[in-house]
Amino acid sequence: MEAPISTPNYGTLDFANHTALVTGCNRGIGFALVKALLQTPIKKVYATARNLAAMPDLQHEKLEVLALDITDPASVKRAADIANDVSLLINNAGIATTYGFSNSNNQDLNADMATNYFGTLNVIQTFLPALTASSQQQVPAVIANVVTIGAFANLPVLGSYCAAKAALFSASQGLRIELENTPIQVHTINPGPIDTAMAKDFNGDKTSPEDAANAILQGLKAGTQDIFPDPASQAMFAVWQGNYKDLEAMFSQMNQQAG
Numbered sequence: 001m002e003a004p005i006s007t008p009n010y011g012t013l014d015f016a017n018h019t020a021l022v023t024g025c026n027r028g029i030g031f032a033l034v035k036a037l038l039q040t041p042i043k044k045v046y047a048t049a050r051n052l053a054a055m056p057d058l059q060h061e062k063l064e065v066l067a068l069d070i071t072d073p074a075s076v077k078r079a080a081d082i083a084n085d086v087s088l089l090i091n092n093a094g095i096a097t098t099y100g101f102s103n104s105n106n107q108d109l110n111a112d113m114a115t116n117y118f119g120t121l122n123v124i125q126t127f128l129p130a131l132t133a134s135s136q137q138q139v140p141a142v143i144a145n146v147v148t149i150g151a152f153a154n155l156p157v158l159g160s161y162c163a164a165k166a167a168l169f170s171a172s173q174g175l176r177i178e179l180e181n182t183p184i185q186v187h188t189i190n191p192g193p194i195d196t197a198m199a200k201d202f203n204g205d206k207t208s209p210e211d212a213a214n215a216i217l218q219g220l221k222a223g224t225q226d227i228f229p230d231p232a233s234q235a236m237f238a239v240w241q242g243n244y245k246d247l248e249a250m251f252s253q254m255n256q257q258a259g
């Protein structure tokens with residue numbers, strides 16, 4: 001494992017003070033995050049999925065399962081009305097299409113934006129009253145957005161996905177500045193390849209969702225603003241920090257190999 005990347009920190013976080021809600025929990029990183037959160041002294045975890053029938057039965061006294069489709073404002077509002085004690089919101093739900101930019105139409109390009117950008121922003125806006133209320137009792141409330149290292153340079157085989165995640169990274173930075181005089185902190189989580197359905201076509205080394213989830217919780221506990229939860233994302237971020245054009249060149253090579 002590479003040395004952890006150092007990015008600016010908030011104070012340390014004590015899970016014992018928090019009630020968490022995670023989006024997109026029926027599989028992949030979201031499911032691993034729920035299992036990892038339940039290993040901490042957390043007060044409660046709301047595990048949400050757009051299709052409850054697909055949610056594995058975890059049976060835990062601190063767990064409540066809720067329906068939440070991040071692209072459906074009515075569904076988000078229903079969940080926010082129930083989970084009005086949330087203080088740690090992890091926006092994990094996402095999709096990845098394989099649209100590039102030369103041939104795709106607006107409808108194709110919009111799919112990634114509708115979920116990864118607008119859907120996530122709608123969740124944040126709808127849960128902000130609950131986060132504000134809980135931050136007045138237990139400092140701080142937390143918004144953690146699962147982005148990707150592909151927000152830092154575009155990989156055209158996942159072109160519109162990377163663009164939508166870059167928009168989400170930018171919105172996360174903007175929110176962090178907008179909220180900096182409040183007790184609500186904003187984190188980004190920027191994985192490299194993680195061994196889930198989303199990365200099934202990637203043939204290189206992948207980190208397990210369980211290892212990624214543990215690293216994400218370690219990053220949140222340490223207060224790390226921008227979390228790189230696996231060796232690949234840590235190495236790629238180090239390249240970007242050295243010279244952002246070098247990460248673009250690395251992704252160009254990866255794109256040629258994938259093509």
Ligand SMILES: NC(=O)c1ccc[n+]([C@@H]2O[C@H](COP(=O)([O-])OP(=O)(O)OC[C@H]3O[C@@H](n4cnc5c(N)ncnc54)[C@H](OP(=O)(O)O)[C@@H]3O)[C@@H](O)[C@H]2O)c1
Pocket residue numbers: 023024025026027028029030049050051054068069070071091092093094095096115119146147148149190191192193194195196197198199
């Ligand atoms: N795997 C990687 O290599 C990787 C790398 C960087 C970042 N990420 C990010 O990590 C997050 C989790 O992805 P994953 O790797 O765990 O992929 P995954 O196995 O495909 O899981 C994606 C999850 O998001 C849910 N989802 C999709 N659209 C939704 C919606 N409108 N409302 C609610 N839930 C929705 C899916 O639910 P359904 O089962 O109903 O579709 C599923 O539970 C995503 O934000 C992804 O972009 C993944």
